[in-house]
Amino acid sequence: MSKSVLKKHLQTLTKEQISEIVLVMYDNLKPAKEYLEYYLNPNEQEMLEKYKAIITKEFGPVFRMSSKLRFSVARKAITEFRALNPSPESLADLMLTLPEAACKFTHDYGDMSEQFYDGAYNNYAAALKYLHKNKLLDRFKKRCEECVKYSRGCGYAFEDSMKDLYGEYYPESSSR
16 A cells, blocks of 8 residues: 555544554554654653664673674664654664674674674665765764774674775775
């Protein structure tokens, strides 16, 4: 169904019928409930911290065995946060949390698989692209540098790939 068909149908309903639909969605759909709660009480910082915690748990620095290293879970957290329509700064902050956590994990615990490095690299690339698009590169430069720092000594040419990508967005710093 298209948005226009939905809009047309909603216009035929009474206010009470629309309210009932929204309440059913609120009761039965977790994303709808979260969105409506955020809509009524938009605490962006609280939601940002909630989603950062999800990512940090996946690549947690505390105990390696409790970390599941699921990029899919972390990307889902970013997608759900993006659906709340946060500020570009908050979304950039969350997007950068994923490659930071992944790079720090491999730095702290040793070499990972090529698939792991691909996931970290691809999420770093997506974050840098978003930072560039929203003119936030300067604001997040130190954190982007940290990702490169934590990629040192990793296998599968991960360090070189991260340095090259960093150099594309921060050419004045690429001589490091």
